[in-house]
Amino acid sequence: MAAPDRPNGRAVEFFEEVGRSTVRGVEQFGYGATLFWQTFYWLFMGRARQQRVRMAPIFAEAMEAGIRAIPIIAILSMTIGIMLALQGIHALKSFGAEHQVVLGVALGITREFAPLITGILVAGRSGSALAARLATMTISQEIDALRSMGIDPVRFLVVPAMLAMAVMVPTLVIMADFVALLGAGLYIAPEIDITMAAYIDQTLAAISVDDVLHGVSKSAIFGVLITIVGIVDGSSVTGGAEGVGRVTTAAVVHGISAIVLTDMVFVFAATR
Numbered sequence: 001m002a003a004p005d006r007p008n009g010r011a012v013e014f015f016e017e018v019g020r021s022t023v024r025g026v027e028q029f030g031y032g033a034t035l036f037w038q039t040f041y042w043l044f045m046g047r048a049r050q051q052r053v054r055m056a057p058i059f060a061e062a063m064e065a066g067i068r069a070i071p072i073i074a075i076l077s078m079t080i081g082i083m084l085a086l087q088g089i090h091a092l093k094s095f096g097a098e099h100q101v102v103l104g105v106a107l108g109i110t111r112e113f114a115p116l117i118t119g120i121l122v123a124g125r126s127g128s129a130l131a132a133r134l135a136t137m138t139i140s141q142e143i144d145a146l147r148s149m150g151i152d153p154v155r156f157l158v159v160p161a162m163l164a165m166a167v168m169v170p171t172l173v174i175m176a177d178f179v180a181l182l183g184a185g186l187y188i189a190p191e192i193d194i195t196m197a198a199y200i201d202q203t204l205a206a207i208s209v210d211d212v213l214h215g216v217s218k219s220a221i222f223g224v225l226i227t228i229v230g231i232v233d234g235s236s237v238t239g240g241a242e243g244v245g246r247v248t249t250a251a252v253v254h255g256i257s258a259i260v261l262t263d264m265v266f267v268f269a270a271t272r
Contacts, residue, residue, distance in 0.1 A: 028236070032228040035154060039162050042155040051152060057160035065126040065161075066168030070175065073121055077176040080113050081105070081183030089191055099192055102199060105184045106206040114176040115215040116263055119222035122169055123255035127226040130161055131251030134234025135244040143235075158231055165223035173219040177212065218266045222259050229255045 046052040088101040134157070137143050146153050185199045194202075233251040237243045 028232050031235070032232050035158055035228055035231055036224070038154045039159050042152065042159050043163070046155055046159075051155050053155060053159050053163075057156075058163050061160045061164035062168050064129070065122060065164055066172060069122060069125055069168075069172060072125070073118055073172055073176055074179050076117055076121065077114065077179040078183035080117055081109060081180035081185075082187050084108055084113065084180075085184040085187040085191075089188070101188060101192070102202040103206040105188070106181065106203045107211060109180045109184070110177050110207050110211045111214050112263075112267075114180055115173045115219040115222065116259070118169060118173045118176050119219060119226070119259040119263075120256050122165070122172070122223070123226045123229075123259060124252050126165070127230040127255040128248045128252045130227065130230035131234035132244055132248045134231055135237035135247045138235060138237050139240060139244065158227070161231070162224060162227040165227045166220050167223075169223035169226070170216045170219045173216055174212075177215070214270060218263065221262060221266070225258045225262060226255050229258055 042049075042051070043053055084105045085101065088104050089098045092098045092101055092104075134143075137157075143153050146156060181203060185196055185203070188194075189196050189199045230251045233247045233254060237247045239246070
């Protein structure tokens with residue numbers, strides 16, 4: 001006769017699962033921090049170790065993560081700019097202050113929406129691809145083959161991706177700023193009866209270099225986070241082809257979550 005379940009059995013299982021999840025999270029965080037440190041190590045010490053970081057892989061990663069992402073980021077940035085203009089005028093019209101919409105849209109785009117939408121798109125597009133590539137290489141034992149040939153996987157795989165992301169994501173944000181502000185202006189100018197030249201003058205008066213740098217600087221952090229999350233999730237794959245799908249999905253979820261949480265912390269620190 002089977003022993004009856006203990007009343008607190010489910011509670012024990014719940015706390016055990018919480019403990020295991022916490023340990024996995026701490027391990028992944030530590031692994032990500034190690035990757036970040038090793039990236040700088042190989043970037044500056046690779047030549048001395050006869051394993052310098054080559055430019056060709058960096059350009060290849062930059063082409064994939066940056067140049068090929070331009071169309072979708074341009075389309076969505078234009079859409080976001082128009083949406084902000086629509087909502088801003090609609091909200092301010094009840095106060096008779098629709099002419100102030102330029103200030104709100106300009107600051108919202110440069111400080112928040114352009115870096116955030118760019119980071120989310122790159123995480124969904126390039127972060128997932130990076131995780132899938134690392135997961136496939138791990139399952140097929142290509143990572144072990146690199147080690148057996150004396151090639152450090154971090155230097156060969158992580159450093160080019162991280163450098164490319166850290167450069168291309170801020171560059172894409174600058175492009176998204178221009179495109180989103182243009183889209184907003186195409187709606188705002190005729191709606192409040194001003195010329196595009198007047199809209200541009202008001203926009204330049206509303207924002208400063210610090211506002212643009214606020215968005216660009218945190219987008220560089222987003223690029224590093226996307227790379228680390230993709231590498232960590234891809235390296236933790238188990239279970240064959242099904243596992244590749246799981247870690248790819250996890251990389252998107254974790255990457256976007258890391259971007260949003262980092263953005264919240266960044267904004268809180270910058271506005272104190």
